[in-house]
């Protein structure tokens with residue numbers, strides 16, 4: 496098999512749950528979780544005799560997203576009924592947009608291996624989410640339906656088949672995620688499914704002029720799964736074609752446990768959605784004045800922000816990219832830097848903490864930046880304690896961790912945990928002497944110039960002092976005692 500003889504072609508359909516407080520056509524809460532079927536009413540339950548009434552915030556968020564991505568915003572767009580029968584869809588149809596979506600065209604920027612490019616969009620439309628089937632809910636193994644999610648507003652963002660590799664698809668999704676988060680229209684929480692995507696994948700022999708037949712892999716909710724699914728699917732299709740077979744257009748599911756995609760339904764069984772205009776909702780009219788107001792309110796977008804961090808603050812592309820991936824983290828960075836200092840060196844320090852230790856802690860706890868107990872002021876205070884020599888690197892790490900978990904004041908943590916660094920040469924001399932006396936062979940090796948063992952001695956002294964020795968002072972003492 497020769498994957499290299501083939502060109503991969505990918506188009507993504509991304510579903511982004513909008514950050515409205517209430518659902519798209521009723522007043523029910525959009526909050527995630529909650530006891531099953533507690534955020535429901537006759538409208539989102541699809542009971543007869545009710546009428547949907549549009550949440551204006553949904554339209555504003557759709558337009559906001561369209562403007563940020565350079566789409567054309569349709570002054571008049573239309574709702575459509577997408578009919579299908581499924582237990583999590585009590586009405587028997589989903590209200591969506593079909594022929595006349597709210598946004599068309601536009602593009603998403605992405606950077607791969609340092610090269611910037613854009614991926615064209617086909618369209619963005621608004622729709623309602625369906626409910627969720629929950630399996631094994633009771634002792635007899637029966638399934639249930641939770642309709643809390645039914646009627647939660649979504650944007651579907653459809654790309655052109657412009658992507659050429661799994662890596663590119665992942666970068667596209669990362670870029671789009673950063674943008675919708677910066678716009679405040681989506682929380683970027685892929686684990687909870689508030690951002691998820693379908694990948695359309697095909698392969699063609701290099702040099703061919705027509706795209707191959709695509710398969711659509713449904714509903715991936717992590718970057719890792721997206722990458723794995725595409726890579727698996729490309730191998731499967733290439734093997735199929737190489738062995739004389741033909742790719743059939745079908746919908747497939749990714750199984751994360753086995754790292755495989757498998758067929759869900761073929762084109763023959765494909766839904767005929769019998770789309771028709773939604774009779775219960777008037778067309779969506781977007782006045783030019785609204786477009787202009789929303790355009791004026793657009794925030795700085797991730798790519799521009801990253802460029803500014805590089806040019807104005809001297810951050811590396813890597814650090815800048817990491818920070819702007821989450822607008823709340825970038826906001827934290829700005830505030831911490833303002834509280835701490837100015838210039839490239841200060842920026843680098845704050846960025847290091849945020850993309851290193853703090854990111855690790857946030858990952859571990861899954862907490863969004865907006866709800867961290869560590870505030871920008873507290874991070875700045877930790878950095879000042881380091882600058883003043885009160886704590887060293889390892890101590891600072893412990894302080895940050897404790898503040899992150901409890902929200903305590905950094906200075907109080909230093910006191911409570913006894914993390915203050917010992918910088919007094921007199922106090923450290925005994926420890927240095929002890930280590931040198933305990934390691935005569937190493938001292939000899941070092942003195943004879945055979946091997947520079949300074950690092951070893953510093954490490955031993957740190958151990959001896961439980962990490963509290965100021966390494967600079969220890970270094971100076973060693974130089975004095977061992978000769979330069």
Ligand code: ADP
Pocket residue numbers: 504505506507508653654655656657695696697706707708709
């Ligand atoms: P549908 O509505 O049936 O899903 P669309 O024409 O709207 O079909 O396309 C859906 C997605 O499939 C788009 O993101 C598009 O870029 C992508 N796509 C279309 N043709 C191909 C292809 N040959 N290979 C990969 N992706 C494709």
Ligand code: MG
Pocket residue numbers: 508693711
């Ligand atoms: Mg599709």
Ligand code: ZN
Pocket residue numbers: 518521522523534535536537538539540646
């Ligand atoms: Zn409702």
